[in-house]
């Protein structure tokens with residue numbers, strides 16, 4: 001990922017497209033929260049999460065346009081969408097196998113946990129590598145918020161695991177790592193293009 005990010009950040013136009021893709025991913029995340037656990041009036045923690053992810057999508061898009069002008073394009077938008085959708089679908093299936101039924105909150109908690117872990121591996125690294133001061137500063141705020149999400153959601157997942165029907169997060173982690181690797185493979189190909 002480090003090499004990939006170094007390549008992306010060495011060209012402004014490329015970094016603008018990358019930021020737009022990150023914005024798309026954050027937007028999908030926010031939309032999923034809205035479509036699932038926000039159907040009724042949600043808890044403060046869920047509402048905060050929804051608000052933050054929407055803000056991340058907005059801030060990342062704003063930076064994307066600051067670097068690349070209006071509509072700078074994407075880096076592997078279809079593959080980014082597929083990463084998220086496949087993750088959500090596979091985790092949902094896995095949970096259903098264990099619980100014998102679909103559980104919206106458990107699905108939300110597990111997918112969020114995986115996404116937050118990925119975000120906390122990716123954003124700090126990206127912040128270290130980018131040469132853009134604006135990006136570094138805005139990422140600081142995003143990282144702080146993702147840290148809070150992670151603490152909240154890890155506690156929820158721990159509680160679900162302690163109930164014993166689902167024994168471990170490991171299979172989900174393996175799944176996410178594979179899907180993210182596929183996404184990175186597409187990015188590499190696109191950059192080499």
Ligand SMILES: [Fe+2]
Pocket residue numbers: 026052053056119146
């Ligand atoms: Fe986010």
Ligand SMILES: [Fe+2]
Pocket residue numbers: 053116119145146149
């Ligand atoms: Fe988050």
